[in-house]
Amino acid sequence: MMTSCRNIDLGTMMMACGCGRRQFPSLAKTVCKFTSSNRSYGGLVGSCKAVPTKSKEISLLNGIGQSQTVSFDLKQESKQPISLVTLFELVAVDLQTLNDNLLSIVGAENPVLISAAEQIFGAGGKRMRPGLVFLVSHATAELAGLKELTTEHRRLAEIIEMIHTASLIHDDVLDESDMRRGKETVHELFGTRVAVLAGDFMFAQASWYLANLENLEVIKLISQVIKDFASGEIKQASSLFDCDTKLDEYLLKSFYKTASLVAASTKGAAIFSRVEPDVTEQMYEFGKNLGLSFQIVDDILDFTQSTEQLGKPAGSDLAKGNLTAPVIFALEREPRLREIIESEFCEAGSLEEAIEAVTKGGGIKRAQELAREKADDAIKNLQCLPRSGFRSALEDMVLYNLERID
Secondary structure, three states: OOOOOOOOOOOOEEEEOOOOOOOOOOOOOOOEEEEOOOOEEEEOOOOOEEEEOOOOOOHHHOOOOOOOOOOOOOOOOOOOOOOHHHHOHHHHHHHHHHHHHHHHHHOOOOHHHHHHHHHHHOOOOOOHHHHHHHHHHHHHHHHHOOOOOOHHHHHHHHHHHHHHHHHHHHHHHHHOOOEEOOEEOHHHHHOHHHHHHHHHHHHHHHHHHHHOOOOHHHHHHHHHHHHHHHHHHHHHHOOOOOOOOOHHHHHHHHHHHHHHHHHHHHHHHHHHOOOOHHHHHHHHHHHHHHHHHHHHHHHHHHHHOOHHHHOOOOOHHHHOOOOOHHHHHHHOOOHHHHHHHHOOOOOOOHHHHHHHHHHHOOHHHHHHHHHHHHHHHHHHHHHHOOOOHHHHHHHHHHHHHHHOOO
């Protein structure tokens, strides 16, 4: 099979393969099937070939609006929903060990920092990023002939969760959020100063453990993520209420804020399995596309879920001037929406009117299509892995994300 990678700035080749595939919502027809242990999926017929795409000008768009030679059918045949418990069943022991280690690796130098760490780690969370690290680690370890995960694999998962946690602490400060996962946020309990320092400390501690892995490629990879976090926040802050924001600008910001860490997680896991470079690049692309799809779905749910489901008012991102994919699409068809946003919702009921305009203008539907396109790309990236329970779980992760908007 021919594979190649796409960097964040450079478009190169898109892998397209007709090997047995799982399905997600799309338009192509299916003509063959295979059965997994718990679910039957459709596939499609085709041959492996690389399709050249344009470079810089399409960037993260990956051909949106361009003609596509191959379109995978991503329609799930089973009606049985995917749960996170089932999704991470194969790495449950790995995740339990990670949970046991998280507090200890933060360190015990300052009681306030320990209390802050206990507050956010103790709040639970899905542990999706370390779960992805473990799934990709096992899948690529099988490819490399490793019988078990290395210490580096496990430490990487811990580092990734620490970095993610640090970013959440800082996000809550920036967003002035008083609740996180049903508990008071660190800055609500200890004040903004302590919250900022706690986030900084956790970034620093993660960096120290990262340096001790003594793998320059992974050090560079994860260090870039921390830089990307800051770039994403700056981009978002500088484009509030800007109705001229383009889709590729939104995707780049989403990469910085969300997908960069996921991509680094999955590539880092493959690097520690010592697989071939083309496989590590495909794992990076998988993480990038999955991360973007997750962010787009989250942005859709900001409009479609209730306040009780979201844990915050519907349309709260829009109210703050953060224009996401549904809004960007709807602005093309709803001139009134621009007026409302540029007025910064100064009139009573204007936010509710804007939310209605986003749906009326087709913003939700087109954003759903974009999320599915990124999911389709993520599935293609997994074709370099041998068929196994771990690869199936990674495919299920893509399905799980799309089920949130079905």
